[in-house]
Amino acid sequence: MADNIKRTNTITHPRYGCAIGAVFSVAAIPGAVPIANCGPGCVGKQAGIITTASQGTVYPAAGNIPSVNLGENEVVFGGAKKLDTLVKSTLKIMKGDLFVILTGCSGELVGDDVDSVVRKYRNKGYNIVNASTAGFKGNNLYGHEQISIAIIDQFVGDFKGRKRKKLVNLWFETPYFDPFWRGDYSEIKRVLEGAGFEVNILFGSLSKGSESWKNIPKAAFNLLISPWVGLKTVKHLEKKYGQKYLHIPVIPIGEEATTEFLRKVVEFAGIEKSKSENFIKEEAKQYYDFIEHFSAFFSQYWFGLPSKFAVVGDSTYNTALTKFLSDQLGLVPLKNIITDNPPEKYRESIRDVYHNLTEDGLSVEPDFETDGYWIEKQLKETDFGTEIGVIFGSSWEKQLAKDKGLTLIETSAPSANEVVLNRSYVGYRGALTLIEKVYTAAMGSR
Amino acid sequence: MSTRKINLSMSECSNREMRLGTITSWDGSASELLKASDYEDRSAKKTDKCCGKRGRACQLCELNMPFSQETTCAHAMVACQIGNLTDCILVEHSPIGCSAQQHGLNVSMNIGLARRHKQPQTISILSTNLLENDMVFGASNKLRQTIRDAYYRYSPKAIFISMACSTAIIGEDIDSIADELQNELGIEVIPLHCEGFRSKHWSTGFDISQHGILRSIVEKNPKKKQKDLINIVQLWGTDYFSDILKPLGLRVNYLVDMASYDELKQASEALATTTFCHTLGSYMATALEEHFGVPQINAPQPYGIAATDEWLRAIAKVAGKEDIVEEYIESEHRRIQPELDALREKLKGLYGFVMTGSAYAHGLTSVLKELGVGVDGSIVFHHDPVYDSGNENQNTLKFLVDNYGDIPYFTVSKTQPFQLPAILKRSKADFVIIRHGGLATIAAKLGIPSLAMGDESIPIGYDGIIRTGKIILNIIARKRFDRILARHTELGYTDWWLSQEDPFILARHPELLDEENKSVIHTEKENKAVIHTENKAEGVKEVG
Incomplete structure (x- = not known):
């Protein structure tokens, strides 16, 4: 059989x-x-x-x-x-x-x-x-x-006018399907504006709708923050309007990644750096004040904190979460299952993200699976050790997490057990929310 | 044989509009609809109230609207029935989008399992995941593979195949493949012809599910009779029927959701069949009666006092408990009376508006009336002028009108939110009761809170009246939220549409569509479209 x-x-x-x-x-x-x-x-x-x-x-x-x-x-x-x-x-x-x-x-x-x-x-x-x-x-x-x-x-349609140097089109998470898209758009817009850009938002309540779409050709460039969704679109725009694009494959989470991201975008756009550097300085100051407070809990909480995690979900959040959790929090990735069926031609570059997770060279091998039968089989066979294990996944992992005594944090569709309004897990502020979520859930699971 | 209404010899199940003359678009009073339905003559196939449409079906006349919004389909109903069986597997032969609602079904299944005190389990519906090449070259091998996957991975007792729009259009022969795989695997493999374009109303999907079960699973030659077992055709609701029927010495056998293969199989051993809703249950109950000799309960649905009385009497008659039933009924009346009186006092002056499936809406409305809540309008998502049984005592609309009076605005409309502003404007509704998505959000923006009746069992029986009354009191308090929503949000429709008083104006005057369209280019400064909300949004009636 x-x-x-x-x-x-x-x-x-x-x-x-x-x-x-x-x-x-x-x-x-x-x-x-x-x-x-x-x-x-x-x-x-x-x-x-x-x-x-x-x-x-x-x-x-x-x-x-x-x-x-x-x-x-x-x-x-x-x-x-x-x-x-x-x-x-x-x-x-x-x-x-x-x-x-x-x-x-x-x-x-x-x-x-x-x-x-x-x-x-x-x-x-x-x-x-x-x-x-x-x-x-x-x-x-x-x-x-x-x-x-x-x-x-x-x-x-066609466009013959001039481009605006500081105007950038944001191509980012897929509306609704990425559960935190509304909060995430808001945070990315905030940090880009902080760094001196005008941001043309195309989806969600921060967009001006058809007017924003008409303004697409006026932007200096297209900023794509996504492993692969949107690449076809920005390449199409490059051909159609001679508009260049900057592809950031991993959504920045946390101060270091967000700062690096902003510097990259500023460099690409060639706008002056003093505004962005001042913004970065102020954001970092705030961010590390919270992190320092958190460290008092993190370093001496003696009833046990999570160490090992798995991520099951679309490549967009899978890459970003894995990178932040392993590189910035020191959690150990056990299993990374990518579920959004990226076209074969994009898979190598997605694998690269997992091959270079941390600055000290942590490398893991992601799996691409679309059939829940195999996803769940792989998770079942994963040894999460004796400490609190965390799965970042969808509602499909609920029963499995329960059976294995794991903490499930829903970050990917379909999610039936989260109520999301404006929550964000990305950028400077979202990272703090994510830390809150991870450790609140882990403590609550005891 | 010839008098039988339900034909189980074909793998396809005849559509509701063909069998019953079902409609999805109508507006008038409940008594007018009752008259037009001509239940008795239609049952005897003698009615002359037909619109003369194709075939032998005698369809009720309806309004033809040029505009329509997303609804649901028979394929989705099959998933929510067959997909929720505990030890059978549904294979959806289609592109992945047809399976996109699966996790929602998993939630309802698990809530349902808990309500019935069964072990939790994760739903397993398999998709053949068809792609473009399959549309060109056919997809039979993928279907064979997925059926085998279902068998080897899960060892199910039976496997069902559901047809989708795409696979029906390209002409997939699921009957032959079902036969072939049944021989190969040695378990029942059951084709269901439930492609979404097939019937204009999704409830045909209930019939199709039941058709497959009746043809292939229900025991054809039961060796024994379980004289204390009663079939209840139900969805995911809490098990209140056990408590209600225990005094009559009966155990319940719930069909179809969360049932096991063996529970379906034993349906033919039961004493009788009844249901919480004839829209859902009539096909199954009638087929069990005609083909398996299991009588159905010839009574209205158990909602409100009068109907519950009659329903219990009819069951007692079949169960041979006529000697104790009157005393049981009387003691139940006495038991609930004080609480019912208190609730009637608290709910005095309130109006409710029901928008749910057809026969269930008739029942819910009875419960509201029993509580002293006014009902001046309601929406049913379709209307069956007659049920499969043709049973006069099951004429739920007649029971409602005869016992609780007419409802002046009785609308048949298939989850069409755009009609709601006009429909609710002519009602005094303080709250709405819904089961399907898309409608409550419009009501909320008009300042009207909603009772989402997710547990369909709540209003059942004598206690159901009390349960419903208590929930309404909680719902009314939420008006505070909706009042704020109404103040700060817009409905979104054009001013022209929002100024219409007749929700079916475009069916009566299609020429309006050809008039110069001035309301299309809109600016942000345009007037807020909350013109209908003034009266309803202000003031929360303090109750409870």
């Missing part, structure tokens, strides 16, 4: 949705309204995994997303007419200034001519975009880039 258990196409306990899940990326752009050209259940199902950690969504999401709810009639006779009626009524009912049609599996397989519907309304003066997001083409991270590029090509 053991011979029959092997790695196959099967996925259980999924940790991502499909491309149509990008409706939530569109909904994260203020003023933008997604129009789902797919079956009746598709959007709701994606909400189950993408709008994770009880973040909630708001209009035009939160159950309000216009959807063709493709039925038998459309499958047999085509769905373009129903889509046309839906678009027409959406424009009348849904307040918004940018409308994005996302076509799912059924629409793509039936082969409806979505472009002609889009053209009709674009000719009438509406801002309307068409994105191909069939679930069989890729996961929600793929979908996120599909809608980004579609909006750039079909709405932002």
Whole structure:
């Protein structure tokens, strides 16, 4: 029987949705309204995994997303007419200034001519975009880039003006899917502004919506903070607008990483350094005051603190957490399982992060797994020792953590046991919150 | 045979709109809907109240809206039924997105297991994880592989396969593969034709799940009869039925969620079948009656005093406990009366608004009325003009109207939040009761708090009236939160739409869509769209 258990196409306990899940990326752009050209259940199902950690969504999401709810009639006779009626009524009912049609599996397989519907309304003066997001083409991270590029090509369009030296476009975590994205965007914006930049935010309440998107070509460069999601987008922008990009593969957490990050961005932009250095100095002073206080607890708490940890989650948070926890807190990484299925061409550079974790050369080998069966099997077989062990993962690890007596901290989708509003684990301030979370959870688990 | 309503010989289950004439879009009073439904004649297939649509189905006439918002589908209902069996595995034959709601089902399953005093377990639904090439070249080998994975990894008692939109469109033959793998593995492999585009209402997914269980798992030739066992078609709710039915000497056998293979199998050995909701339970109960000789309880659902009385009497009749039932009923009345009186006093003057699945909404509304809460409107997500049983005593809408009076604004609408501003504007609702997502957030922005009835068992029976009343008191206090929300947030819809009083205006006047569209380009300075909230957002009624 053991011979029959092997790695196959099967996925259980999924940790991502499909491309149509990008409706939530569109909904994260203020003023933008997604129009789902797919079956009746598709959007709701994606909400189950993408709008994770009880973040909630708001209009035009939160159950309000216009959807063709493709039925038998459309499958047999085509769905373009129903889509046309839906678009027409959406424009009348849904307040918004940018409308994005996302076509799912059924629409793509039936082969409806979505472009002609889009053209009709674009000719009438509406801002309307068409994105191909069939679930069989890729996961929600793929979908996120599909809608980004579609909006750039079909709405932002050509640009011939001058670029602004201090304006930078921020390409960062995937809205909703990264549970702490709202807080994290806020912290990264804060530190970049502190260092002297104007930050063009494209998703979330800090964005000016379609205006921010129109401003993309005016920025001096694109800043991508992510292991791989967004690379296609910034490369596309480089080609389209001759706009260079700076790729920071690991999200900075903690003073040292954030300071290094800011210096890198300032250097890349070629702006003057006195403002950023003053900012860094002040942030560091605050940061180490907290760390010094924390050290009094950290170094002499004699009932035991966590030492070993595993991270199971998407590459974005997996890389950043592993780096900070091992390099800055001295926790020992036992297992790093990357679950967001990065395309093969990006995996080597992701592995590199784990090969150079700490300044004294700690190197571990990450695993890429998408099937929960194998993820959980690997964790089951990991020896966490006798001290408090911590798993940074998703709700899928809940029972396993309980069975093994481990502390679970949910940092990745799907997360059913966290309520996240503006919490952030990145930058200067987020690092402090993360330390609070780790040690509060560990003590609470006793 | 010919009089049987449910056909178990085919692997596909006939859609609700075809079997029952189900609709999803209608507006009027409850009594008008009752009349249009023509339950008795429809049951006898004699009604002339048809819209003359395709096939032999006699569909109720409905409003055709040009606009629609995300809902859910039959495929999702199969996952929430079959996926929650404790020792069977569901294989979803589709791209990964069709399985994206799994962890939510894991949460409800584990809460359900705890409520039924069963061991916790992590849900295992397997996806074939189809990609673009599979759409071009077919995906049968992946399905075979995933079925084998399910078998070798988990040793299940049975494996179900669910069809999705994409696999149905490319023509995957899940029936043949099920047969093939059943022979290979020696356990039941059961195909479910639940692709999302198949039926216009998700509740067909309940029927499809039950259809598969009835065809393949329920014992066809039971060797014994369990005279003290009663089937209850239920979701994840707390087990109150055991306590209610114990005095009649009965044990409960819950179907389908969190049931084991053996619990499903023994359904044909039971004395009778009943349910908390005919929307969910009628197909199963009727098929068990017609094909397995297990009678269904011919009574309204157990909500409110009058219905619970009748339901208990009907069960006692089948169980041969007619001698003790009247005394039981009377003692229960006496027991709850003081608490019920106190609650009625506290809830006096309040209005409630129910938006849930169809038959369950009828029951919930009865409970509200029993508590003295006013109900002037409600939304049901679909309407079955008749249930599979065709049983007159199961006409839940009739029972509601006859016993508790008419409801002037009775809307059939499939989780369409955009209609809510207009719908709630014409109601005096102080709170809403919901079970599905997307609606409560609109109510909240209008200053109306919501009771999310996650445990569907709460309102059941005599104690259910008391439980519901107590929860409402807690919910009303949350109005303080919603009042603030209403002050500081917007609904988001266009001013034109928010100025409409008829939630179905576009069905009655589609030409409005062709008028010059002025409300599309919006600025941040535009008036706040909270025009409907003035009365509702101010003042928290102090109760309790």
